Amino acid sequence: MRVLVAEDSKVTRCLLVSQLREWDYTVVEARDGEEAWKQFQEQAFSLVLTDWIMPGMDGLELIRRIRETDSEGYSYLILLTAKSEKEDLVKAMDCGADDFLVKPCDPEELRVRLREGKRIIQLEQKLAEQNRRLRETQAALVESEKLASLGQLAAGMAHEINNPIAFVTNNLAVLRRDLGDMLKRMETYERARPYIRDAPTELTDQLDQWAEDGESDWLRQHLPQLMQSSSDGLTRVRDIISNLRDFARLDRAPDDSLDLQTAIESTLLVLKHAIEEKNLHIDSALDSQIAIHCRPDKIHQVIYSVLLNAIQASDSGDPLRVCLSKKDSEAVIEVRDQGCGMDPQTQSRMFEPFFTTKPVGTGTGLGLAVSYAVVRDHKGTLEVDSELDRGTTVRIRLPLAPDN
Amino acid sequence: MSKTHSVLIVDDEPDVLFSLTGLLRRDFNVHTAASGKEALAIMREHSINVIMTDQRMPSMTGSELMEMVRNDHPDAIRIIFTGYADTRAVVDAINRGELYRYITKPWDPDDLLEVLRDAAARYDALAARADLLKLLGGYLDDAHQLGERCGPSTLPEPQWQRFREQTQTLRELHQQASTAIYD
Numbered sequence: 001m002r003v004l005v006a007e008d009s010k011v012t013r014c015l016l017v018s019q020l021r022e023w024d025y026t027v028v029e030a031r032d033g034e035e036a037w038k039q040f041q042e043q044a045f046s047l048v049l050t051d052w053i054m055p056g057m058d059g060l061e062l063i064r065r066i067r068e069t070d071s072e073g074y075s076y077l078i079l080l081t082a083k084s085e086k087e088d089l090v091k092a093m094d095c096g097a098d099d100f101l102v103k104p105c106d107p108e109e110l111r112v113r114l115r116e117g118k119r120i121i122q123l124e125q126k127l128a129e130q131n132r133r134l135r136e137t138q139a140a141l142v143e144s145e146k147l148a149s150l151g152q153l154a155a156g157m158a159h160e161i162n163n164p165i166a167f168v169t170n171n172l173a174v175l176r177r178d179l180g181d182m183l184k185r186m187e188t189y190e191r192a193r194p195y196i197r198d199a200p201t202e203l204t205d206q207l208d209q210w211a212e213d214g215e216s217d218w219l220r221q222h223l224p225q226l227m228q229s230s231s232d233g234l235t236r237v238r239d240i241i242s243n244l245r246d247f248a249r250l251d252r253a254p255d256d257s258l259d260l261q262t263a264i265e266s267t268l269l270v271l272k273h274a275i276e277e278k279n280l281h282i283d284s285a286l287d288s289q290i291a292i293h294c295r296p297d298k299i300h301q302v303i304y305s306v307l308l309n310a311i312q313a314s315d316s317g318d319p320l321r322v323c324l325s326k327k328d329s330e331a332v333i334e335v336r337d338q339g340c341g342m343d344p345q346t347q348s349r350m351f352e353p354f355f356t357t358k359p360v361g362t363g364t365g366l367g368l369a370v371s372y373a374v375v376r377d378h379k380g381t382l383e384v385d386s387e388l389d390r391g392t393t394v395r396i397r398l399p400l401a402p403d404n
Numbered sequence: 405m406s407k408t409h410s411v412l413i414v415d416d417e418p419d420v421l422f423s424l425t426g427l428l429r430r431d432f433n434v435h436t437a438a439s440g441k442e443a444l445a446i447m448r449e450h451s452i453n454v455i456m457t458d459q460r461m462p463s464m465t466g467s468e469l470m471e472m473v474r475n476d477h478p479d480a481i482r483i484i485f486t487g488y489a490d491t492r493a494v495v496d497a498i499n500r501g502e503l504y505r506y507i508t509k510p511w512d513p514d515d516l517l518e519v520l521r522d523a524a525a526r527y528d529a530l531a532a533r534a535d536l537l538k539l540l541g542g543y544l545d546d547a548h549q550l551g552e553r554c555g556p557s558t559l560p561e562p563q564w565q566r567f568r569e570q571t572q573t574l575r576e577l578h579q580q581a582s583t584a585i586y587d
Contacts, residue, residue: 162487166510167423173513174426238510 001118002026006036006050006062007080012103016049019107023114033057037065044071046121047114052081052092060095067096074124076117080105154353158241165241169234176227183220190216243366257401258296260324260331261286267303268322274311281317286324290331293401298374302382305367306335306394312358313339313392330380330397338391347386371396407433409524410450412480414443414457414469427513428520440464444472452480453527454520456507459486459494467497474502479531481523485509485516537582544578547571 003025007013013029020027028045030036032054040048040062048066052059063077079097081088089100098120099113193207210216264286268275275282292299310320314337321336342350342357349355351372356365368384375382380398411432413424421436428434435450437443439461446452455473459466466484473480484494485507494506504526505519551568559567 159487162509163417163420167417167419169510170420170423170427170513170516174423178426 001047001121002028002045003047003049003114004028004030004036004039004045006030006033006048006054006059008032008051008054012051016110019110020049020114023111025114033059033062036062040066041069044069044073044075046073046075047117048075048077049114050077050079052079052083060092063092063096073128074121076121078113078117161237161241165234165238169231169238172227172231172234176224176231179223179227183223186216187220240366243370255293256296257291258294258299260290260292260299260333260398261288263296263300264303264322264324264333267300267307270304271307271311274308275320278311278314278316278318280311280314281319282322283319284322286322287326290324290326291401292331292378292398294378294398295374299378299398302371302374302396303333305371306333306396309367310335310337310339310392310394313337313341315339326400327397329400331400333396333398334393336391336393341388341390341392342384342386343388347384350384407431409433409453409527410435411520411524412437412443412446412450412452412455414438414440414455414461414466416458416461420458424516427517431517431521432524440466440469440472443469444476447473447477447480452477454481454483454523456483456485456520458509459484465493467493467502470497470502471500479527479534481527481530483507483519483523485511537578540574540578541582544571544575548575 003020005013005016005020005027007016007029008031010031013031017027017029025047028039030039033050034056036048036050037057039045048062050059050062057065059079059081063079066075066077076099077097078099078101079092080101080103081092082103084102092100098117101110101113189207190211193204193211196204196207264284268282268284307322314320318338320338321334323332323334323336325332325334346357350368352365353369354365355369372382375396375398378398380396382397383395384392385395386392407430409432411428412435413421413428414437415421415424416438418438421438425434425436432454435446435452437446440457441464443455443457447455455470455477457466457469466486470482470484473482481504482502483505484497484503486494487509494503497503498506504523507516507519547567548571551564551571554564558564
């Protein structure tokens with residue numbers, strides 16, 4: 001444990017330091033309050049041993065300042081002094097000192113007092129660690145609750161939307177086909193127009209008017225595009241629904257054994273176009289013969305989503321590292337990019353369905369949410385480490401097939 | 405393409421019926437029904453080659469309807485179209501031999517047309533096979549009698565023997581095939 005010793009008397013200081021080192025403390029010395037404060041600001045100490053009377057900043061002031069900082073973890077402060085009156089002790093403790101030792105101090109007493117400090121620091125650290133774990137567990141609970149209720153909502157929605165999507169898609173296909181015919185008929189009428197002599201003038205006038213306003217040209221040019229864009233839009237809605245179904249685990253297919261090396265390689269091949277477009281350098285280290293028992297289509301989808309995210313986050317020419325290894329009874333897939341990364345706010349929401357930072361139309365906000373759910377269903381874990389502007393690492397752990 | 409086949413679509417949602425009529429009207433004579441009961445009534449009135457039904461409907465489900473169609477109109481080709489969630493029931497129906505195909509909702513219009521054309525072609529093939537079997541029965545009976553009556557006087561002995569044996573084999577095969585097709 002690191003100890004900061006502030007003492008202006010060289011003799012006392014050396015004595016203290018040598019004793020402390022003997023008891024296996026890592027000691028940093030300061031010749032006065034000023035220097036001690038500087039050391040503390042650079043890196044906080046859990047244990048501080050300071051003289052009271054020092055030139056410049058005295059021990060009390062040092063203690064006051066340390067108490068005012070909100071450094072992580074507790075600092076146990078012991079004041080050394082020749083003063084022995086009761087009022088002095090009260091004053092020192094009031095300032096924030098934890099303990100008070102009268103000089104010249106007996107080495108044995110110093111040792112046990114320090115040990116007391118060390119014990120309290122360790123208790124405090126243990127408590128902090130427990131608190132941290134509690135917060136993590138709570139966050140995970142909230143997350144899984146949220147995802148579960150969203151999943152139910154999604155399931156209901158997917159079912160309800162499916163039918164209208166079905167007939168609207170069909171209607172569009174019919175319209176597109178029949179519209180082509182209509183346009184052809186219109187064209188024939190227009191070509192026949194000069195030969196129609198016996199028609200009433202109000203009809204022929206109307207036909208002439210239509211020929212002049214150029215409306216039919218516009219229709220001919222743009223109607224197919226309107227249709228196309230509408231069916232593209234519907235295809236997107238259909239994909240979202242199908243993703244939602246996956247997220248909510250509506251469709252179950254039988255499990256099968258999947259070789260992860262093959263799965264990753266084939267997915268990289270599928271994404272070849274996107275990778276080459278950005279001129280990314282794929283650095284892959286894939287161990288062979290790692291098989292898991294899973295729903296192969298789902299795991300493929302997870303690998304695809306994670307790789308696509310990494311590709312989209314990367315800048316042109318960036319390296320992209322893909323690793324597959326075996327650790328204990330798990331397969332570990334790691335995808336590391338050096339792209340844009342995510343700030344803590346984005347990270348806190350990245351598993352939420354429909355949360356996306358990609359431009360409108362390029363991401364559905366379901367990739368990571370679905371991946372999370374799929375990996376969870378396979379009794380695995382999906383972790384994301386990310387730093388803004390530094391890149392992101394996604395680590396997926398999946399239980400190995402029993403025969404591995 | 406002239407419309408030679410009749411298709412019956414069954415769905416409780418009128419929008420779906422309307423939409424599919426639009427898609428199929430050029431290739432098929434399209435009949436529609438909003439329930440299983442209505443569908444059975446139409447099948448008694450008209451000759452239907454392909455029947456395609458939704459799985460999820462109030463009162464009678466698609467697979468229940470198909471079971472009845474299979475009994476009453478075994479020639480009709482049976483297709484179910486369904487949302488993903490119903491897959492289990494439909495797979496069971498396929499395994500019981502009640503279905504030709506199933507199509508998921510939302511369907512792809514081009515794929516659907518393709519499936520229905522295939523179904524119509526299958527209907528024709530099965531009908532042709534049934535006709536063939538029927539005609540072949542009479543023909544083989546004739547051939548058998550001919551063989552018995554002519555005797556070796558009209559044909560050299562080995563050829564006559566071969567003709568009789570082949571006729572016998574074919575009649576046996578025909579017997580088997582006729583019982584197998586409508587089990």
